[in-house]
Amino acid sequence: MNTQSVIKEPVEEVVTGKAETKKLPHQNMKKLGLIGGTSWHSTVEYYATINQSVNAYYGNNTNPPLTVYTINQAEIHRFQKENKWDSIADLLTEGAFSLRKGGAESVMFCANTPHKVFDIVQSQLDFPIIHIGDATAKAILKKDVKNVGFLGTIYTMEGDFITKRIADNGINVLVPEEKEVLIELQRIIEEELTYGVVKPASKSYVLNVIKGLEDRGAEGVVLGCTEFPLMIFDEDLEIPTFDTTEIHSMAAVDFILGN
Structure with missing residues (x-):
């Protein structure tokens, strides 16, 4: 861990x-x-x-x-x-x-x-x-960020039970579009992070996904799985991170x- x-x-x-x-x-x-x-x-x-x-x-x-x-x-x-x-x-x-x-x-x-x-x-x-979505929306608004990327389990990225709760506060929420990306993020969460395992290759993969969201206009990224903060830290990125655990x-x- x-x-x-x-x-x-x-x-x-x-x-x-x-x-x-x-x-x-x-x-x-x-x-x-x-x-x-x-x-x-x-x-x-x-x-x-x-x-x-x-x-x-x-x-x-x-x-x-x-x-x-x-x-x-x-x-x-x-x-x-x-x-x-x-x-x-x-x-x-x-x-x-x-x-x-x-x-x-x-x-x-x-x-x-x-x-x-x-x-x-x-x-x-x-x-x-x-x-958790209400608290996250407040944190994003406090930073005056209007466009955020969102990473989480496949269920939170395909569903809108968190992202809509955030978007209802006037925040544009971007999620990865490729199905294979959603599947791989789920695998990393389920097979590695939930066991406290952080692999450098997996961290690089997640950082690349975040870069893709940034290229699409994300001004910050929501770590919308409470395992991602075990892997991704503020110093890893140039845009603000919203650690849903914290x-x-x-x-x-x-x-x-x-x-």
Whole structure:
């Protein structure tokens, strides 16, 4: 596993301007449930980013009230290949109810692809799910970027359950057009990155795909699979990257701190 991003610097947006203001009493933090395991490598990134950012906010080792529910990724992959998205929705709903029983006031799916069944799961709950696409759109608008490339699983690139959510905010979203590219990106995610394996040849391939999107007018790129930040870093590109793992994690921090 590439652990470069597991231990992170405190996220500046949480720290800046807080030194002289009154902190939220730690007893008032909201409890959040994370539905992870898809993959556990990226779930670790969520957990690290949220904890480190809350630590930075308080200036000590105050930890947020988090509960993690891990889904069996092998089951998820099997249901995806069998096109059994209702079964995936059932697993996520079960996880959400379990977290709710543990006191969670909101939950999030720690990956992009599960958001394909977001509406199904949300319709069965009386508490909110924090949507990764909404958080990503806000981050893109904050950078004043109007055209973005989007890389993710084949399901997120062929579907519009994430890209439309972003595009509805006036942002033009570009995805790779060639079917063979979608298939190869899926292979890299499923056979390598979900196991924490980063191969130089695969990284070069992904960077070339991003260059192709840039040639089509992309002013930034959304790493719309929470495994891609294990491979692609800001310094690899000249255009801004939108790391959905970190963006979603920071939306979690905002919720926990009541922002």
